[in-house]
Amino acid sequence: MASYPYSISSSGSDFSTPRSTSPSSVIGSARSSQSSISSSKRMSISSSRRISSSNPMSSVDIATIEEAMRMANLDVLRGYAQNHYGEVQQYATTEYVKQNQALGYQVLNEPLWNKGLSFSPEQRVSKNLTGLLPHVMEGADKQCERALKMIRSRQTSIDKYLYLSTIKGQNVDLFYRLLIDNAKEMMPLVYTPTIGDVCLQYSTIYTRPEALYISIKQRKSIRTILRNWPHPNPEICVVTDGSRILGLGDLGVNGVGIPIGKLALYTAAAGIHPEKTLPIVLDCGTANETNLKDPLYLGLRSKRIPVSEQQDFMDEFMQAAADVYPNMVVQFEDFESEKAFNYLDRYRNSYKCFNDDIQGTGAVVLGGYIGAVNLSGVPIEEQRLVFMGAGSAGVGVAKQLVEYYTKRGLSEQAAKEKFWLVDTKGLVTKDRGDKLAEHKKYFARVDNNGHQFRTLEEVIEYVKPSALVGLTATFGVFTESVVRALKASVDAGGLGRRPILFPLSNPLTKAECTFEQAVTWTDGTVIFASGSPFSNFTIKTGDTGITYYPNQGNNVYVFPGIGLGAILAKASRVTDNMIYTSAAALAGSLNAEEIHKGLIYPRIERVREANIIVAREVMKAARRDGVSTLPEAQWVEWEEWGDPALTKFIKERVYDPIF
């Protein structure tokens, strides 16, 4: 069957999609991407793929292309399509396309327009779909049912991911309906833990472009590459250099699965329109020998560049991103620690950006910790926290918690003294004898009287903590003796007290301990949160049993809301208060059932509700900090009408695919 990738608008001067308007903000028109089809002059990635595979003309010289473009006044055609212009031109001159009728097959093959079997009889006629679809007309439920059946029939998580990814490449609304309505089942597939395996195997399972790839060798072309993105005016970007992907280390460009996954969650968990999201991987080489030796590896086949060289590249990237997409918020993701801290410090006052691993994780752990302290029976002033892991996440979280304590009246010094950080060399102290990384210095202890504590057991014995947080990317470091020692130190404080244990590393293969171990080794008293999801655990006693419920302490509870809040507030910066407020908002987002069950985070099915609350509070914090550029009159109105009015404003702008 012939493929008609484009239609020509009535002016004949652009490649337009079926008639409708592009989402004007975030988020686009509420409810349906069908009604918010881009009127972009750019083509979609999927369209470009189709052209390349379906056309006979393969080589057209540049002069011919340029001439053809001039003649057709199609100067808006960019990037990939430009190389295939001759083929496009061929279609553009057919009578069929000129009459603007080439919609049918194109609609079905454009994931942002396709709504599968939901097209009404009238739409099937008006969009030339007659005969291209089976007779039945189905709503979202039926189509989700079919997709779920297929997903569940797949044996491995990767296969399930691949099936879901195929759906995303065919029918975006269906993909997000599945994700939103089946968060508990789907999120572990598009996000941690499965996304870890996906990244490890990305070179092999790659099928289509879903992100922008910018390599150090293309540093002179960053703006051009950014403009090649097919969707107009993205509002949220997740960028990585692949140097610390989850707890899996340097995966190079194969880390691209993380920005793609995180942005899928921006849409599912905060309703940011898929067209407004931009995943980017900066290819700076890799230290990963396995990837470098893999003939299928997708990135530059060279050693990772030095940090100093990457600094200049990053400067250029940030400036280019701000120039090309001035409204876009940039989320830094999975950069190795030194760069993560450095970039955050360097850019936070000049650009709209935040670091998810430092700030998002800080906020999500604080959000859970507030609830955990209430359940623990250990008064806030008696809390003592040991952190295993002093990287971007460990230090980021500890600093966020210091802010919590200072807001509760402690001096910064007294707050800081509640934290003992442990790394591969033991307790982080000033006189340990090694050169401490810059980001660790703030927490380096000076009260160790010259003694160095090398193991976690020694630290627990010395500190007698009430809480133990793991951000090491190392499986099993919370051993039975460690967990039992934590419990003993909490028990010693008084009856009924409960230990707080957060093995937060991702994916599951890097968790410091499992939920079952935590429950067993603490005789069921643990208050537990992990980065990747664990199942409930039931201890059978005769015919009955006790079921224990884990929490997932993952930044997905806040980063979508932080981004959404920053976008909707039209914030010029992402401030510390916006981050802090996201934690407080998360802590306050649990419903009665969750509180009754002893949870410290909302159930994952409510991740979207929680993020809407987070977004609302982040907007208000932006306004308080003077970084919201919304008209003052708008804020005055919201102040008058209160939270429901602001919540309504947000809900009216979020993407919720109905078809």
Ligand SMILES: NC(=O)C1=CN([C@@H]2O[C@H](COP(=O)(O)OP(=O)(O)OC[C@H]3O[C@@H](n4cnc5c(N)ncnc54)[C@H](OP(=O)(O)O)[C@@H]3O)[C@@H](O)[C@H]2O)C=CC1
């Ligand atoms: N749940 C969530 O939402 C989030 C979870 N994470 C997870 O946190 C983990 C760490 O991330 P990040 O901080 O960025 O990584 P980093 O590599 O920056 O830090 C890891 C830290 O752990 C220490 N460490 C590693 N192994 C051991 C060990 N055996 N004993 C003691 N310390 C050890 C390292 O010590 P040294 O400094 O000496 O090398 C380092 O300080 C990852 O698995 C990541 O997936 C991250 C963000 C969010």
Ligand SMILES: CC(=O)C(=O)O
């Ligand atoms: C969750 C996350 O951001 C991480 O593990 O890096």
Ligand SMILES: [Mg+2]
């Ligand atoms: Mg991360």
